[in-house]
Amino acid sequence: MYQNQFYTPEVQGPYELISIGELRLENGGVIPDCRLAVATRGTLNDARDNAILITTWFSGTHQTWLDSYVGPEHALDPAKYFIVVVNQIGNGLSTSPHNTTDTAIAMSKFPELSIGDDVVAQERLLREHFGIENLHAVVGASMGAEQTYEWIVRFPEKVGRAAPIAGTARTTPHDQMFTEALTEAITSDPGYRDGEYAENTEVADGLRRHARLWMLLGLSTEFWKREAWRLLGFDSREAVVSGFFEPLFAGMDPNALRVMARKWRNGDVSRHTGGDLAAALGRITARTFVMPIDEDMFFPVRDVREEQEMIPGSELRVIEDVAGHFALFNFHETYLPQIDRHLRELLDS
Amino acid sequence: MYQNQFYTPEVQGPYELISIGELRLENGGVIPDCRLAVATRGTLNDARDNAILITTWFSGTHQTWLDSYVGPEHALDPAKYFIVVVNQIGNGLSTSPHNTTDTAIAMSKFPELSIGDDVVAQERLLREHFGIENLHAVVGASMGAEQTYEWIVRFPEKVGRAAPIAGTARTTPHDQMFTEALTEAITSDPGYRDGEYAENTEVADGLRRHARLWMLLGLSTEFWKREAWRLLGFDSREAVVSGFFEPLFAGMDPNALRVMARKWRNGDVSRHTGGDLAAALGRITARTFVMPIDEDMFFPVRDVREEQEMIPGSELRVIEDVAGHFALFNFHETYLPQIDRHLRELLDS
Numbered sequence: 001m002y003q004n005q006f007y008t009p010e011v012q013g014p015y016e017l018i019s020i021g022e023l024r025l026e027n028g029g030v031i032p033d034c035r036l037a038v039a040t041r042g043t044l045n046d047a048r049d050n051a052i053l054i055t056t057w058f059s060g061t062h063q064t065w066l067d068s069y070v071g072p073e074h075a076l077d078p079a080k081y082f083i084v085v086v087n088q089i090g091n092g093l094s095t096s097p098h099n100t101t102d103t104a105i106a107m108s109k110f111p112e113l114s115i116g117d118d119v120v121a122q123e124r125l126l127r128e129h130f131g132i133e134n135l136h137a138v139v140g141a142s143m144g145a146e147q148t149y150e151w152i153v154r155f156p157e158k159v160g161r162a163a164p165i166a167g168t169a170r171t172t173p174h175d176q177m178f179t180e181a182l183t184e185a186i187t188s189d190p191g192y193r194d195g196e197y198a199e200n201t202e203v204a205d206g207l208r209r210h211a212r213l214w215m216l217l218g219l220s221t222e223f224w225k226r227e228a229w230r231l232l233g234f235d236s237r238e239a240v241v242s243g244f245f246e247p248l249f250a251g252m253d254p255n256a257l258r259v260m261a262r263k264w265r266n267g268d269v270s271r272h273t274g275g276d277l278a279a280a281l282g283r284i285t286a287r288t289f290v291m292p293i294d295e296d297m298f299f300p301v302r303d304v305r306e307e308q309e310m311i312p313g314s315e316l317r318v319i320e321d322v323a324g325h326f327a328l329f330n331f332h333e334t335y336l337p338q339i340d341r342h343l344r345e346l347l348d349s
Numbered sequence: 350m351y352q353n354q355f356y357t358p359e360v361q362g363p364y365e366l367i368s369i370g371e372l373r374l375e376n377g378g379v380i381p382d383c384r385l386a387v388a389t390r391g392t393l394n395d396a397r398d399n400a401i402l403i404t405t406w407f408s409g410t411h412q413t414w415l416d417s418y419v420g421p422e423h424a425l426d427p428a429k430y431f432i433v434v435v436n437q438i439g440n441g442l443s444t445s446p447h448n449t450t451d452t453a454i455a456m457s458k459f460p461e462l463s464i465g466d467d468v469v470a471q472e473r474l475l476r477e478h479f480g481i482e483n484l485h486a487v488v489g490a491s492m493g494a495e496q497t498y499e500w501i502v503r504f505p506e507k508v509g510r511a512a513p514i515a516g517t518a519r520t521t522p523h524d525q526m527f528t529e530a531l532t533e534a535i536t537s538d539p540g541y542r543d544g545e546y547a548e549n550t551e552v553a554d555g556l557r558r559h560a561r562l563w564m565l566l567g568l569s570t571e572f573w574k575r576e577a578w579r580l581l582g583f584d585s586r587e588a589v590v591s592g593f594f595e596p597l598f599a600g601m602d603p604n605a606l607r608v609m610a611r612k613w614r615n616g617d618v619s620r621h622t623g624g625d626l627a628a629a630l631g632r633i634t635a636r637t638f639v640m641p642i643d644e645d646m647f648f649p650v651r652d653v654r655e656e657q658e659m660i661p662g663s664e665l666r667v668i669e670d671v672a673g674h675f676a677l678f679n680f681h682e683t684y685l686p687q688i689d690r691h692l693r694e695l696l697d698s
Contacts, residue, residue, distance in 0.1 A: 173573035173586055177564055184561065188554065190539070205537065212533065215526055216565065221649055224522035237522055297646075300570055 029111030042078030108195030378460030391427030457544030
């Protein structure tokens with residue numbers, strides 16, 4: 001355990017740590033006292049049927065969602081919905097390698113997680129803590145889309161609507177290789193010391209390599225060619241990398257990134273159906289809008305569409321944004337209006 | 350200087366080392382005795398007008414071209430043409446950091462190269478050594494395409510036909526970032542010792558990371574998803590990486606890779622025209638067939654087409670191959686027939 005400033009309410013905005021007790025993990029192992037970092041907006045109505053769960057992406061927290069996606073001007077409107085954003089396990093805010101006081105699972109000893117663990121934990125949190133049995137909707141992007149798919153395959157009767165954005169139900173081989181490269185970038189740093197560094201600054205080189213890997217696939221070839229970063233206020237390509245993404249990841253916890261990369265790597269709803277993806281996605285009863293981003297290099301539209309076509313009654317809603325996957329950060333003013341338009345239609349249906 | 354088994358005729362097949370004397374470099378610096386590794390097929394006719402120059406790609410040598418692309422059954426037919434394959438400077442066969450006896454430019458002291466240096470050296474070689482003033486054609490892929498573009502912009506009157514395959518005339522920002530990542534993967538290995546390692550095996554970790562970067566973009570997302578590697582005789586994705594690409598790059602010289610990556614990064618024919626790419630490509634008089642590969646993640650068709658449209662009278666001939674950029678290795682039996690068909694039409698015209 002060590003203090004990491006990045007994972008504090010001062011940086012991330014307020015959140016509540018809620019214990020759901022012991023969580024037995026899908027891959028074996030156990031988190032004896034699993035705490036979820038949760039932020040909510042709006043009010044649960046008397047019928048308890050206006051709750052929307054938002055899940056988080058790799059290295060992301062509740063903050064981006066609350067800052068960019070949630071508000072009276074957006075589809076995710078707290079005046080209408082009770083919005084619950086749950087940080088994924090291992091993300092540095094919920095129970096994670098660096099913040100647990102339980103030495104049996106701290107740092108390098110943190111158990112391997114599955115997307116299923118998050119969804120089981122979230123379902124328990126909603127039911128036991130908030131008294132929510134059914135969700136108006138689940139919304140998530142990237143690894144949050146993985147959790148969204150897991151929800152609607154695992155608990156089909158509990159979810160009315162779902163919006164998996166820029167993600168897949170089963171991680172593709174190419175994305176698996178990317179997660180392995182992310183892990184390798186970090187763990188190959190001698191300062192990583194097999195996960196037993198004293199603090200994240202000792203893994204600075206690895207975190208820097210990790211940041212630069214994101215640059216190769218996180219945006220799009222077209223983003224770089226058009227110098228679309230100028231619109232974001234940067235004056236050079238290098239400034240985007242060294243001035244924004246390197247510092248961003250430099251503050252994060254290396255073990256948290258490793259644990260999340262592994263979880264991402266093994267995301268696959270078809271483990272519920274013996275590897276039969278069509279059977280797993282065929283279980284879905286939620287009204288589902290599948291939203292890939294046209295320039296996404298991790299989740300190309302053709303990969304996403306292949307899955308979407310297996311989901312009964314689902315619709316493909318392609319988001320256009322030259323920023324590719326990182327469009328999720330709301331770089332361009334044309335991005336959120338597209339998300340809002342599709343989400344409004346979905347949530348109102 | 351050290352002995353590296355990979356760069357020997359035993360591994361690469363026979364070649365001739367031909368000195369072109371002193372080569373003053375575009376970026377400053379000089380190679381006092383520049384030797385080009387050259388392999389030829391066929392016979393120069395009396396008119397000296399049947400010569401085809403083939404240039405080499407990053408980490409490639411003459412061998413792949415002779416093994417896969419040249420022969421009586423191919424467009425590049427030695428019965429009709431005098432085919433000259435010239436290994437690029439710094440590739441480990443031509444004068445390179447690890448093989449020069451000149452201590453002033455050995456290892457870390459090797460000067461920075463430009464694509465223009467290769468083309469100037471090749472032109473001198475052809476003229477002074479072979480007595481060739483004009484080329485029937487220049488053919489090259491990837492960094493070889495860069496050299497091809499440089500030829501037809503720099504010496505438009507000397508080239509009748511050109512086939513730049515899977516490459517660009519000006520390196521895109523995304524590809525620049527990739528070359529930087531390649532370099533970083535190698536130079537961040539403590540064994541690299543700022544380029545003064547005793548032999549390549551000391552940089553094994555860096556070379557392995559370098560190989561894995563190629564896996565992220567060298568093929569295509571679709572190649573991995575379809576498990577197209579099964580057609581190549583591998584039984585797992587990991588076997589492709591650890592059984593083929595890691596050992597391949599493990600044998601190479603780290604400084605050679607660094608020097609080539611830098612050369613690739615800065616490839617840009619528009620430096621002849623003050624940054625005006627249309628003006629540079631507008632100089633071209635060679636009949637030019639531009640051949641991107643549809644699934645190429647380094648040189649997407651849209652990037653290649655944008656340049657092709659600036660070349661007077663040129664044609665875009667898209668090659669279809671799920672292997673993406675590495676289709677160049679002739680993985681699929683459907684690949685070379687496409688190349689041959691377009692090249693035959695070009696060379697016969």
